[in-house]
Amino acid sequence: MxxxxxxxxxxxxxxxxxxxxxxxxxxxxxxxxxxxxxxxxxxxxxxxxxxxxxxxxxxxxxxxxxxxxxxxxxxxxxxxxxxxxxxxxxxxxxxxxxxxxxxxxxxxxxxxxxxxxxxxxxxxxxxxxxxxxxxHREWIASVGRRSAIERLAHLFCELHLRLARVGLADGTTLPMPVTQPDLADALGQTSVHINRTLKELRTSGLVTLRSRRLAIRDLGALMERGLFDPAYLQLT
The missing domain is CATH 2.60.120.10 (Jelly Rolls)
Structure with a gap:
């Protein structure tokens, strides 16, 4: 392997x-x-x-x-x-x-x-x-101060970059095998709230989520929506 x-x-x-x-x-x-x-x-x-x-x-x-x-x-x-x-x-x-x-x-x-x-x-x-x-620091900041949509947008940006560096993202499309209850437990929200937030990201044209695959339609806009600065991931 x-x-x-x-x-x-x-x-x-x-x-x-x-x-x-x-x-x-x-x-x-x-x-x-x-x-x-x-x-x-x-x-x-x-x-x-x-x-x-x-x-x-x-x-x-x-x-x-x-x-x-x-x-x-x-x-x-x-x-x-x-x-x-x-x-x-x-x-x-x-x-x-x-x-x-x-x-x-x-x-x-x-x-x-x-x-x-x-x-x-x-x-x-x-x-x-x-x-x-x-x-961990970013996750604490998300739960403590980011809004619901900022939390989810930030998490999607983070997962995209983390998966991309090990060759598991296809451009801006990535696997998303976790459930809405999993996302809720990670972001300190309810499953109902996650569902509403996902719908808002979709209707804004930022992402689509289908068949356990997340397609980021506008990465720059998603990063802006999530107040995402990739520097903490030390990609360079």
Whole structure:
């Protein structure tokens, strides 16, 4: 299987053949297939592994005692969940599959071996961590201050660029396999509100959503509508 993590990293750094071989080796460790709506890591469980998303969509989420769920991150192919997992003993959230997901399960020892004596790989892992934190900041800003339509427009712009850098966007058309309840849990809204907001984006001529594919009709206008500045994604 192609390694989307390497594809993403090579947007920023030139990997030596030996570094690429190490990262490709990590992507072949303990391959696991997870069904939709199943946990990859449970909330409050021991964090004994990191996971590299090879295929499919997953999410980080918090589950409340009354059953409510807050999605705090979407995980796409090429995303590594907590590369420095060996620095934390327990999970404070769950990682769940939204679609059929293929992951490589990597032990702390394998991560340590990959980094040891390879400064480029260590830099890449820190870059991944900093990128994750930057995305979290934008999500907090969205839930805290952006309007409903700004939140959804911003999320669509982010997903487009994140998928494009691993070769999973066809121009401005991208897969959108998540449900409206998933979007509601990610944006702090209700499913009814998401439905209305989607309709507003469609009638404005900015997007169409059909058969689990999102077509962005006017990327510039969508970015403006979502107050979207791509700098936080560190694409260059």
């Amino acid at each position: 192609d390694n989307p993590f390497v594809r993403k990293l090579e947007q920023h750094v030139r990997l030596a053949p030996e570094d690429r071989a190490v990262l490709d080796g990590l992507a072949r460790q303990h391959i696991r297939h997870v069904a939709p709506r199943q946990d990859i890591e449970g909330q409050h469980g021991d964090a004994q592994h990191t996971h590299l998303i090879l295929d499919g969509w997953a999410c980080r989420y918090k589950q409340f005692p009354d059953g409510r769920r807050a999605i705090v991150a979407l995980l796409l192919p090429g995303d590594m969940c907590d590369p420095f997992v060996f620095r934390r003993a327990r999970m404070d959230h769950a990682i769940g599959a939204l679609t059929p997901v293929t992951v490589a399960r990597i032990t702390p020892e394998q991560m340590s071996d990959a980094v040891r004596g390879r400064p480029v790989i260590e830099e890449c892992l820190w870059r991944e961590t900093l990128s994750t934190v930057a995305i």
